[in-house]
Amino acid sequence: QPQLQESGPGLVKPSETLSLTCTVSGGSIRSISHYWGWIRQPPGKGLEWIGSIFYSGNTNYNPSLKSRVTIFVETSKNQFSLKLSSVTAADTAVYYCARLSLIAVPGGGWIDSWGQGTLVAVSS
Amino acid sequence: DIVMTQSPDFLAVSLGERATINCRSSQSVFYSSNNKNSLAWYQQKPGQPPKLLIYWASIREFGVPDRFSGSGSGTDFTLTISSLQAEDVAVYYCQQYYDTPRTFGQGTKVEIK
Numbered sequence: 179q180p181q182l183q184e185s186g187p188g189l190v191k192p193s194e195t196l197s198l199t200c201t202v203s204g205g206s207i208r209s210i211s212h213y214w215g216w217i218r219q220p221p222g223k224g225l226e227w228i229g230s231i232f233y234s235g236n237t238n239y240n241p242s243l244k245s246r247v248t249i250f251v252e253t254s255k256n257q258f259s260l261k262l263s264s265v266t267a268a269d270t271a272v273y274y275c276a277r278l279s280l281i282a283v284p285g286g287g288w289i290d291s292w293g294q295g296t297l298v299a300v301s302s
Numbered sequence: 303d304i305v306m307t308q309s310p311d312f313l314a315v316s317l318g319e320r321a322t323i324n325c326r327s328s329q330s331v332f333y334s335s336n337n338k339n340s341l342a343w344y345q346q347k348p349g350q351p352p353k354l355l356i357y358w359a360s361i362r363e364f365g366v367p368d369r370f371s372g373s374g375s376g377t378d379f380t381l382t383i384s385s386l387q388a389e390d391v392a393v394y395y396c397q398q399y400y401d402t403p404r405t406f407g408q409g410t411k412v413e414i415k
Contacts, residue, residue: 225352225395227404240403241303274351278399282335287399288342290363292351 180205182275182293189299190269196262196298200275207256208233213278213286216249216260218271219295226271230278230286231258238285265300272297304328304398308407314415321383323410325396330376333400340400343372343381346409347392355394356381388414 186198200214207214215230229239231249239247248261262269272295278286305328315321331340339359344352354363356372359379369384383390391414396407 224408225397225406227406238402242403279357281340281399283333283340283400285399285402285404287340288354288357288397289344289352290354290357292353295351 179291180277182277182291184273184275184293184296186296186298188297189301190265191302192266192300193264196265196269196273196300197259198273198275198296198298199257199259200293202256202258202277205277207251207253207258211280213238213280214251214258215276215278215286215289217274217276217289217292218269219274220268220271221297228260228262228273232280236284267300270298270300303403304331304401304405306396306398306405306407308394308396308410310410311408312411312413314413315383315386316415317388318385319415321386321390321412323381323394323396323412325374325379325381325407327377327379327398327400331398331400332376339375339379340398341372341374341379342397342399343370344395344397345390345392346395352395383412386412386414 181203213230216228231237246263251258274295275293276289277291281287309324341359343356346352360372393409
């Protein structure tokens, strides 16, 4: 299993853009067998799928966040990143990057590897 | 969105006893092209990311103890822990990957009675 590690600011001001990067080690992000994605979990609450990307750049986003989300891959760095614009307190959560299995349905299947997660708080 | 509803929200089971968690989807997640159900189960312990237990509704991930099993089809699924161990105390989530957005159940917290 690869290792995934999130990095980025732990505090973002309201209306600004949240930016996180996931570094993949022990495996290639160019895998033809996997998608890469972001999932978040507000403190004490359940899991929300944000979106996923194939190394070629094909993306799938949660419609509830689609207008604010961008996920992109930097294959040369073996990284993929998340940008979430116009954040509010409701975006405060632990953000996980993850590896998803490749299935026939675009967007990826089950999640077989997770980063440890990073808490991002939205506050002025 | 496909809504995933788990029951119960909380479950207390004696050590060595069976624990059963149910998950219902608001529409079928049966994928006819491969005759499989697009349903996964995860275990999350405090302060840790979720861990994959089961995919395609009943296939155990490599390394997962065989006391964990998944069953069901269409819209109704079950995760069974045949003999609860102390290390199984956690929150368990089901997830569908049939449609976008992928969605999770609200979680079931399992504790020792």
